Amino acid sequence: MLSNASDRWHTELWAGQRDILPLALGVATYGLAFGVLAAQADFGVFATAVMGTTVFAGSAQIMAVQQLVAGAGVGAAVVAGAALNLRLLLVTASLRQELRGRPAWQILLGLHLATDENWALLHATRVAGRPAGYWFLVGGGLVLLAVWVVTTATAAAFAQLIPDPDALGLGFAFTAAFVAILRNLWRGLGDVGPWGVSIATTAGLIWLTSLPPAWALVVAGIAGAATAAVTGGGGHADD
Incomplete structure (x- = not known):
């Protein structure tokens, strides 16, 4: 055994x-x-x-x-x-x-x-x-x-x-x-929401505020992860 x-x-x-x-x-x-x-x-x-x-x-x-x-x-x-x-x-x-x-x-x-x-x-x-x-x-x-x-x-x-x-x-x-x-x-269409939020957050913070780009990326990463957690975003690799 x-x-x-x-x-x-x-x-x-x-x-x-x-x-x-x-x-x-x-x-x-x-x-x-x-x-x-x-x-x-x-x-x-x-x-x-x-x-x-x-x-x-x-x-x-x-x-x-x-x-x-x-x-x-x-x-x-x-x-x-x-x-x-x-x-x-x-x-x-x-x-x-x-x-x-x-x-x-x-x-x-x-x-x-x-x-x-x-x-x-x-x-x-x-x-x-x-x-x-x-x-x-x-x-x-x-x-x-x-x-x-x-x-x-x-x-x-x-x-x-x-x-x-x-x-x-x-x-x-x-x-x-x-x-x-x-x-x-990229794992499928479920990633569109979290990725979109991250991209929009990064662009908005860099263009509309004086926040340094490094910190804009940090905030955007957290926002994208939170979106994925709430919406269930992020499809499997075979999606």
Whole structure:
């Protein structure tokens, strides 16, 4: 009996690692762009790797470091990144079934490794009629974490060797990567409301008030997350 249970979680862990590989290529792309951005913010290779391991939230890390590069304070950078990551409260709340009854270390591990990519893959796999649960999510998350840390640290090391990264057009890589992130976050028509509120709030605060853009993004992120919570916005990846 114990052997069968062990075989099941090993099989599920491997399936999650295998199935996430195509999505991991996209993560590597904006991981490279983030590494260049981190170097511009004077993050060393070690600091970039530590941030990637402990925070492990690509879009939030990009937003926070972008604010530092733009001259915003540390507080504004942290709050901006946290506000952008509020959507993960909805993602992790949807994992109650997978986390129920597990020891604390497994719950914390699952929450830390939950991303847009492996969460969406979990649901897509189930829709396709194949089993996928907690260890499937963790397997995918471990691969994404490894790819993210390696690519960001490598890019940060490379960028430190270049006197002027912008001269090579690497700045556009960040813009392209952020567009890719937005596309990756889109889950269906249910996102129209929350995204629309966030965009309108950002534009209104920047054009009509003297609020700094960094704080406008924070307020807009909170407004968008609140809209999603109230309206139930945010469709699954297969919508």
